[in-house]
Amino acid sequence: MSDRSEAMTTAEERRLVEQLWQELKPLYDLVHAYIRQQMAQMYPGHVQLDQPIPLHLTKDLFGTMLTYLEHDIIPFPDIEGIDLGPAMKRKNFTEENIFQYADEFFVALNLTRVPDRFWNLSIFKKIPNRHMACHPTAFDMYKYDDVRIRMCTSVTSRDFYVVHHEMGHIQHYLQYKNLSFWFRRSPHGAFSEGIGDAIALAAMSPTHLKRIGLLENYASSKEENIKFLVSQALSRLFLPPYAYALELWRWSVYNESILPSEYNKRYWDLMCQYQGMKPPEVRDERYFDAGTKLHIAFDLTYIKYFLAHVFQFQIFDVLCHEAGNRGPLHLCDLHGSVAAGKKLKVLLGLGSSKPWEDILEEFAGVKTFSAKSCLKYFQPLRDYLEKLVAEGQLNVGWKCENNGFSTRSFMPTTIWLILILKFILSNIFFPL
Numbered sequence: 001m002s003d004r005s006e007a008m009t010t011a012e013e014r015r016l017v018e019q020l021w022q023e024l025k026p027l028y029d030l031v032h033a034y035i036r037q038q039m040a041q042m043y044p045g046h047v048q049l050d051q052p053i054p055l056h057l058t059k060d061l062f063g064t065m066l067t068y069l070e071h072d073i074i075p076f077p078d079i080e081g082i083d084l085g086p087a088m089k090r091k092n093f094t095e096e097n098i099f100q101y102a103d104e105f106f107v108a109l110n111l112t113r114v115p116d117r118f119w120n121l122s123i124f125k126k127i128p129n130r131h132m133a134c135h136p137t138a139f140d141m142y143k144y145d146d147v148r149i150r151m152c153t154s155v156t157s158r159d160f161y162v163v164h165h166e167m168g169h170i171q172h173y174l175q176y177k178n179l180s181f182w183f184r185r186s187p188h189g190a191f192s193e194g195i196g197d198a199i200a201l202a203a204m205s206p207t208h209l210k211r212i213g214l215l216e217n218y219a220s221s222k223e224e225n226i227k228f229l230v231s232q233a234l235s236r237l238f239l240p241p242y243a244y245a246l247e248l249w250r251w252s253v254y255n256e257s258i259l260p261s262e263y264n265k266r267y268w269d270l271m272c273q274y275q276g277m278k279p280p281e282v283r284d285e286r287y288f289d290a291g292t293k294l295h296i297a298f299d300l301t302y303i304k305y306f307l308a309h310v311f312q313f314q315i316f317d318v319l320c321h322e323a324g325n326r327g328p329l330h331l332c333d334l335h336g337s338v339a340a341g342k343k344l345k346v347l348l349g350l351g352s353s354k355p356w357e358d359i360l361e362e363f364a365g366v367k368t369f370s371a372k373s374c375l376k377y378f379q380p381l382r383d384y385l386e387k388l389v390a391e392g393q394l395n396v397g398w399k400c401e402n403n404g405f406s407t408r409s410f411m412p413t414t415i416w417l418i419l420i421l422k423f424i425l426s427n428i429f430f431p432l
């Protein structure tokens, strides 16, 4: 679907993305170094401490959500961490239950409960023996309060997060449902995605998880907090460099500064430079690896996800301030804060009836996206990692010279066969 961010390639907007990335990069480099070091212990000889991370070892096709590594690389293994999957199973959570918890979260903020028919018309889990699209999606049917979800949910930590994200979209639809049809949409792609993620941040804070009985014995010690922030970094800090590199590649294809003969090489160059990752094996121009991303194949914008990943912390920070939280940002619990709910209504209820900059100013007092709140959220982790660097226990940075790309010129086998056949026919059977 098209939105205003589809046109998000103006020089000014690109400058904003570059500026946000420069603010995030020192934190990303530290986290990258830490994850790489932990992976080097898991895969001896396959991960070098001054090289990009081999992408396939992240267990994520694009290296953007590294939650599958969580159990293996999280620090302080002797300290019990937050493991939502088993906790939900112990509490007999069902797929539908998670949606009910998310709905209650909004109700406690004095926002709108989903209508009854939402529960009848939505699909919460995979229907056995039926081929179906499973990509989690929230639908506004544009019929007053007909909103629905389609998701093949599983009772896991990852889906606890996704459900809250999707229910953020649903709440957005419910809040702007009384506007005229033309304004019932997000004013900017980063808004809709960022709102859902900010709600997920709130729902997954240790303080909130304790409140709803999914976390016991969390004393908020330094080690527990670092452990929690590493898991949050795995799910939230790896997308921005990927999204930026992907869009830089696409923008360069469109302005022809990348030529078709080097599509794949330049794709991996950018991934190495920004993400610090390399392909599992030698790639060359036979492949079109950028096209494996749906947003490239369907020509959909992707930079909104970069902005949403930054914006979610900005939204969360504003709401936490409104809720009276003065402690560390990652421990903020919005539960039951009518003041935070009122503030959230400003962001949700205006739809696209005003320019996004004006809505942002009404909500946050500033007219643009900022990375400050993201840095604030991860500050305890940053302090910890900087200490490791200062003690010589962590090696930061990577080299990109040989990032798995073959410079061998490629000519498809079929072309070679045609040329050989032509040579034989013209020189042997039909000599001049």
Ligand SMILES: [Zn+2]
Binding pocket: 165, 166, 169, 192, 193, 196
């Ligand atoms: Zn979404």
